[in-house]
Amino acid sequence: MLKRTLILLLVAASFSCGSDENNEYVPVTMYPAVEAAFGSNIDLANLSNYANQSVPFYITKSNVGTNTITDKGATLGRVLFYDKKLSSNNTISCSSCHQQANAFSDVAVSSSGVNGTTGRHSMRLVNNRFANETKFFWNERAFNLETQTTMPIKDHGEMGYSGADGDEPFSGLIAKLSNISYYKELFKFVYGSEEITENKIQLALAQFIKSIQSFDSKYDAGRALAANDGQPFTNFTPQENQGKNLFLAPPVFDATGNRTAGGLGCAGCHAAPEFDIDPNSRNNGIIGNINGTGIDLTNTRAPSLRDLVKVNGNLNGPMMHTGVITTLQAAIGHYGTINIAPGNTNLDPRLRPNGFGQQLHLTAPEVDAVIAFLKTLAGTNVYVDRKWSDPFLD
Structure with missing residues (x-):
């Protein structure tokens, strides 16, 4: 037995x-x-x-x-x-x-x-x-x-x-x-x-x-404790909260597209808390091809702004469909001064207030604050979680 x-x-x-x-x-x-x-x-x-x-x-x-x-x-x-x-x-x-x-x-x-x-x-x-x-x-x-x-x-x-x-x-x-x-x-x-x-x-x-x-970023830790995105996040520095406010608040423009008050309006296309792209967006004024020849007006999608950078601040690669922008400062600068290129019939209307390319007239502290906020969207687990890793590696 x-x-x-x-x-x-x-x-x-x-x-x-x-x-x-x-x-x-x-x-x-x-x-x-x-x-x-x-x-x-x-x-x-x-x-x-x-x-x-x-x-x-x-x-x-x-x-x-x-x-x-x-x-x-x-x-x-x-x-x-x-x-x-x-x-x-x-x-x-x-x-x-x-x-x-x-x-x-x-x-x-x-x-x-x-x-x-x-x-x-x-x-x-x-x-x-x-x-x-x-x-x-x-x-x-x-x-x-x-x-x-x-x-x-x-x-x-x-x-x-x-x-x-x-x-x-x-x-x-x-x-x-x-x-x-x-x-x-x-x-x-x-x-x-x-x-x-x-x-x-x-x-x-x-x-x-x-x-x-x-969803393990500094932003997420702060948002979990707040009633909404508009509240100051208790885990943010004053600069990060300023950057959040500038990101969320719409700008006020004069008759010729100059910002006179308000924020930068980033959330108009990249709404919190997902920070993905508005499906009704048109192009952002970057209309070149990756090879530098001709124009391409059809690029209207973008990835989420989450993990745009790593926690250490390093970019996860160049930005835009052409990879033409390689720093956060340059990305913000692009939206700060929109020049309507000849032939661009598909520019997003939010970037051409009253028919003019927007001029945000950014100050250095505003740029630094928005950069500080964008860095709070960086997580850590996505880079190391084994379930998303290469199963062919020893």
Whole structure:
């Protein structure tokens, strides 16, 4: 009897199980290829928490849509996001252009792809789930995040499965991934079938990207103690509170676009507490192309201003779709003096009061105060949380 009990215990141990967010048991030994490829970085018996992360009470926006974040789906999305096999020559992944160390952006003006460089600077991905704007890319050409996720893969310059210019079509990628053992296991784990489709890839990648959030900044600590954003934050310095007020308050202009009173009106396009872009925004007066030739009036989206900089004040890469602005002082200076360029028929009306490019007449203390406030939007966890890290690294 004792021998039989020991045998049963050993059998049970060999089929040790964990549970996912639906309390379904996961036999670990059913996924040996995942264990071999990722070790402890991906533990299907103990999934990371993507689905039930804490969100502050004052954050009310959500564009998660019908593709609800699940721990299973985001885990697959994490692997896809970091896997260079998603590119035609196995050298570029989504993470090549969207790096965790830089709040999922790139320090390069234009990121490297398999056949050249990107046409615009790589946008930060932090807190995209909490934005009013549900379209993606600087020019909003992707209707939603799910659609966006495979567009870089299909781009000849970026990841090389365009089906043109000598590239394989996207079906070539499907065939490649279908022959990789850990994808067979992961797709079965998530979807109940080894079959890989573009839609399944899109859903998983979008779940992972939507899970990337940042709410541990000095701003968040202050906002949690305040009734609203307009109140002084008790954890802020006088300069930071001054910068917050200038950011939030609308300016008062005279008949020719000169600011005579009020704040800077930044919140007109980047509303607190999410600091994302107003979906009705037009371009901000920067209408060049990244290669310096011609004009481009269509760039009307922007990432959240959260984690624009790290806690130490270093930028997470250059700003704007051209990467032309490389300091916070220069960014504020751009909005301080808006010159309406010939041919710019899509300038945001908030930047041309009474038909004139706005002239904010900023003082040095005002600029310093707004910079101090922008630095309070920097979090820390987004850079180090393992659930958003590269599972292929030892």
